[in-house]
Amino acid sequence: MQTLQVDLGTRSYPIYIGRGLLDDGALLARHIVGRQVAIVSNETVAPLYLQRLSAALADFKQTHIVLPDGEAHKNWETLQLIFDGLLQARHDRRTTVIALGGGVIGDMAGFAAACYQRGVNFIQVPTTLLSQVDSSVGGKTGINHPLGKNMIGAFYQPQAVLIDTASLATLPARELSAGLAEVIKYGLICDEPFLGWLETNIDALRQLDDAALSEAIERSCAAKARVVGADERESGIRATLNLGHTFGHAIETHMGYGVWLHGEAVGAGTVMALEMSRRLGWIAEAERDRGIRLLRRAGLPVVPPQEMTPEHFLEHMAVDKKVLDGQLRLVLLQRLGEAVVTADYPREALQATLTTDYAGLVDSLGDA
Amino acid sequence: MQTLQVDLGTRSYPIYIGRGLLDDGALLARHIVGRQVAIVSNETVAPLYLQRLSAALADFKQTHIVLPDGEAHKNWETLQLIFDGLLQARHDRRTTVIALGGGVIGDMAGFAAACYQRGVNFIQVPTTLLSQVDSSVGGKTGINHPLGKNMIGAFYQPQAVLIDTASLATLPARELSAGLAEVIKYGLICDEPFLGWLETNIDALRQLDDAALSEAIERSCAAKARVVGADERESGIRATLNLGHTFGHAIETHMGYGVWLHGEAVGAGTVMALEMSRRLGWIAEAERDRGIRLLRRAGLPVVPPQEMTPEHFLEHMAVDKKVLDGQLRLVLLQRLGEAVVTADYPREALQATLTTDYAGLVDSLGDA
Structure with a gap:
């Protein structure tokens, strides 16, 4: 087991990474103060892992709250189901809510x-690659x-994040690729050597090689912990973690939440951010193409939806x-490995970015 | 104008108390960082004061969000109207939300x-006595x-609280009495001399005497600021501010939100807390009666709803x-002027408190 620390003064907490941690009740119990826990999961993850987590916490009074799956349900109506479950079972202020699932479950719980x-x-118990490397x-x-x-x-910090890498064995390939979008992001914004490592290991990652996955998760979490420790409430550098996300959120909102997975929208959005950075002369065409190729090899969409016009994006x-x-x-x-947050760019560069023929651009890269 | 300070480190803020502060745009502007403000009010208060506040903030881009009035609307559906208004007018992270109204508006905004x-x-701009002395x-x-x-x-602190005492001129008598429940509370829990002052001035307060109101507001806010400064997140002493509130919340929830005003329920709930304290032998019968008489003179209900059984309360x-x-x-x-928070009491004392004949008790006090 690896342990990383998110340093936030009195709100500091550990990230545990290892195989089989889901069954480690003693590790979890260290971060539970009362006698009650509420495990929040969804209809996809609960049948796979809820019973095991529940058994590991047999000493506690438990409430299980199982939500419908997917970004389309990340709304008030579904959130209300959590409050209903907590109040009906009379959870008090000393209760601990445990999020068992992907990013949507973690965000809502x-x-x-x-x-x-x-x-x-x-407590966060993320079961998807995306939530393990980023949202948890x-x-x-x-x-x-x-x-x-x-x-x-x-902004609300957990008491601990517990990442059981074995849970990725049941993750659909599409969701694994979505998680890789955020992994690649760390290379692009703050860790150029990691990009090289990813180019070497991208196939092993997609084949669920455990050593490769563990290393990718550790490096990603370490980068995230560093940035969050420096800027918890996103008054500065933390915003760089949103590379590709402004374009990506526009895609998610426009297409309807859940139609494109978050990581997929970030994939295409990152291509747009690469293209705009090139148009500003900050990165070279070859660097842009290096990023696009890696995203494509991760199984991600690298072309925004045909139906979206520049006006939709704006x-x-x-x-x-x-x-x-x-x-x-x-x-x-x-440059590759260094991101900035800026409002200081010519509007024409953004307009040109939004009207770029991405399908043509990607075709021209060939299969290499 | 009086200025008090709530000391919470980086989250410290001032409470301004004075006549006519609603028109003091410069004072407000000191606490606004961006160019946008959203004024949240309700259908009762907006016709009285929204235009004046809006005029004082003429330099800012404004959105006005007017909600239905009353505790019955303190729910998600109404909260959503604020989010809708903010998003439709594209308020960004630098916006300032200004609560103009009573406790419900302040809590929701x-x-x-x-x-x-x-x-x-x-920013809190409370316009009722209850919100001025407590909830804001x-x-x-x-x-x-x-x-x-x-x-x-x-738990989310405002940038400033601006109390215009002149706004009480339009407050219905019933609401003024409800506010006095919280004023009396400060005397009971931490300021015995204030109880004596209130006994002398209760009629002046009900007649809207400005000097008396200003002093009552200042002493109440000073007490609140002291307690909150010592225990922001209610891990200890702050809970004493809830004297009468556990019984009172049961009344409010049981009767349907808004049927009893919050302060009214606190009034009757405080009588129950006094009675239970007497049953434990902590205060004398005469002290209990002194508290009940003052609450009654404030125009508050001092008998819980007939229809509520002990089981309802529990x-x-x-x-x-x-x-x-x-x-x-x-x-x-x-004792009068000193509250404790405790789970260490015989269940029978609680049961006896819930079965007490309050109507008979109050009748026996006579009119003195």
Whole structure:
């Protein structure tokens, strides 16, 4: 087992990474203060892992709350099911909410924990690659609003993150690829050598090689913990973790939550951020193409939806959380391995980015 | 103008108290960082004060969000109207939400500010006595759940609290009395001399004497600021501010939100807390009666609803936020001017408190 630490003063917490941690009740119990726990999962993950986690926590009074699966359910109505379950079973302020599932479950269970009786403890047990490398770490919780993704939420840190790498064995290939979008992101924004490692290991990762997965998760979590420790509430550098996300959120919102997986939208969105960085002369065409090739090899879509016009993008991006005083800030690359957040770019560069023929661009890369 | 300070480190903020502060745009502007503000009010208060506040903030881009009035609307559906208004007008993270109204508006606008884009600034402009002396100070925000009052919320501090005492001129007498329940509370829990002052000035307060109101508000806010500064997240002494509230919340939830005003339920609930403290031998009968007489002179109900059985109370109190590991903690008085929070009482004392004939008890006090 590897242990990383997210350093946030009194809100610091460990990230445990290892095979079979789901069954380690003693490890979990260290982070539970009361006698009650509520395990929040979904209809896909619960049949696979809920019984095992429940058995590991046999000493506690448990409530199980199983939600419908998918980003389309990351809304108030579903969140209310968590509150209903907690109140019906009379969970008090000393309860611990445990999120067992992917990013949607972690975001919703964490937000419910942040709001229930104005805040109770929670623990993240992420079971998808995306949630293990990104969303379970750093305390961003929330739900979607019909007008914008993650618009309602809280910064609320867990007591611990417990990553059982064995849980990836049951992950659909499409979801694995979606998780790789966030893994690749860390290479692009702050760890150029990691890009090289990923180019070597991308096939092993897609074949669920355990050593490769563990290393990718550790390096990703270490990067995330570093950035979050430096800027918990995203007043600066943390925003660089959103590379590709402003374009990606526009795709998710426009297509309908859940039609494109979050990681898929981030994949195509990252291609757009690479293209815009190239148009500004910050990265070379070969660097852009290096990024696109890696995303493609990860099994990700690298072309935004045909049906989306530049106007669609601009409309959705206008409510992005990185808009300040009416200025849309974008995460762009100054070079591979170094991202910046800036509103200081010519509007024409953005317009050109939105009108680029991505299908043609990707075709021209060939299969290499 | 008087200025008090709530000391919470980086989250410290001032409470301004004075006549006509609603028109002091410069004072407000000191606490606004961006160019956008959203004023959240209700259908009763908006016609009285929204235009004046809006004029004072003429330099800012404004959105006005007017909600239905009353505790019955302190729920998710109404909260959603705030998010809708913020998103439709494209408020970004630098926006400031301004709560103009009573406790329900402050709680909801504050919770919306806590959750919108994971947290934006907000300012409290309380217009009722109850919100001026209690709910606008200290950062408790939230909404009700059908199974329990204030069950969903956040600790989220405002940038400033601006109390225009002149706004009480339009407050219905019933609401003024409801506010006095919380004023009297401070005397009972931590300021015995204030009780004597209130006995002298209660009629002046009910007649809206400005000097008396200003002093009552200042002393109440000073007490609240002291307690909140010592225990922001209610791990200890802050819970004493809930004298009468556990019984009172049961009344509010059972009768249907809004049927009894919050302060009215606290009035009757405080009588129950006084009675239980006497049964434990902590206060004398004469002290209990002194408290009841003052609450009655404030125009408050001092007898719980006839239709509520002990079982009703126990059922609603079982989900109180002061329940820990199944133990219901109650705020009781060790003497007038000193409250404790304790789960260490004989169950029979609680049972006897719930079966007391309050109508008979109050009748026996006579009119003196």
